[in-house]
Amino acid sequence: MKIKSILFFFIALILVGCKTDDIVWLDGQWEGVGCQLDLEDNNTWSINLEIDIYQQSFEIKYPSLECSGQWELVEYSYNRATFNELILENTNTCIKEGTVIITKVDENHISFSYYIIDGKDVLAFSTLKRK
Numbered sequence: 001m002k003i004k005s006i007l008f009f010f011i012a013l014i015l016v017g018c019k020t021d022d023i024v025w026l027d028g029q030w031e032g033v034g035c036q037l038d039l040e041d042n043n044t045w046s047i048n049l050e051i052d053i054y055q056q057s058f059e060i061k062y063p064s065l066e067c068s069g070q071w072e073l074v075e076y077s078y079n080r081a082t083f084n085e086l087i088l089e090n091t092n093t094c095i096k097e098g099t100v101i102i103t104k105v106d107e108n109h110i111s112f113s114y115y116i117i118d119g120k121d122v123l124a125f126s127t128l129k130r131k
Contacts, residue, residue: 022076022077022078023053023073023076023078023081024053025078025079025104025107026051026053026076026081026102026104026110027051027052027053027054028050028051028130028131029048029049029050029051029130029131030047030048030049030050030051030110030128030129030130030131031046031047031048031049031128031129031131032046032047032112032126032127032128032129033045033046033047033126034046034047034062034112034114034124034125034126035124035125035126036123036124037122037123037124037125038123045062045064045065046062046063046064046065047060047061047062047112047126047128048060048061048062048063049061049112049128056073058070058071058072058073058083059071060085060100062094065090065093065094066089066090066093067087067089067090067091067093067094068087068088068089068090069085069086069087069088069089069094070085070086070088071083071084071085071086071100072084072086074099078104079103079104080101080102080103080104081101081102082099082100082101082102083099083100083101083102084097084098084099084100084117085097085098085099085100085114095116097117098114098115098116098117098119098123099114099115099116099117099119100112100113100114100115101113101115105127107130108129108130109127109128109129109130110127110128111125111126111127111128112124112125112126112127112128113125
């Protein structure tokens with residue numbers, strides 16, 4: 001019984017490690033300028049994204065809006081990741097919750113598409129560059 005438990009543990013550990021490899025392209029620090037479609041004035045803002053895949057840490061900052069928060073990884077593949085965004089600082093300026101889809105463009109660029117939760121249309125977008 002003990003051997004089966006230990007074997008199961010190591011197999012699970014290997015599978016989790018392999019899955020992380022699928023999204024390693026997103027690991028690192030990213031920056032760019034976002035554009036929000038429903039605003040006529042002040043429709044651009046800065047974006048700083050810091051991702052540590054191995055620690056499962058996804059921190060988002062919008063410095064020009066003085067907002068920041070966390071992302072929760074929902075699903076991913078070799079070139080795309082979907083996150084739920086939760087703004088924790090300055091929810092008066094930024095929308096508190098949303099969905100973000102990140103798509104790999106190349107090794108140093110990713111696209112950022114923001115949707116209001118349950119929204120069908122992109123509300124904001126950007127191309128982020130690796131720092």
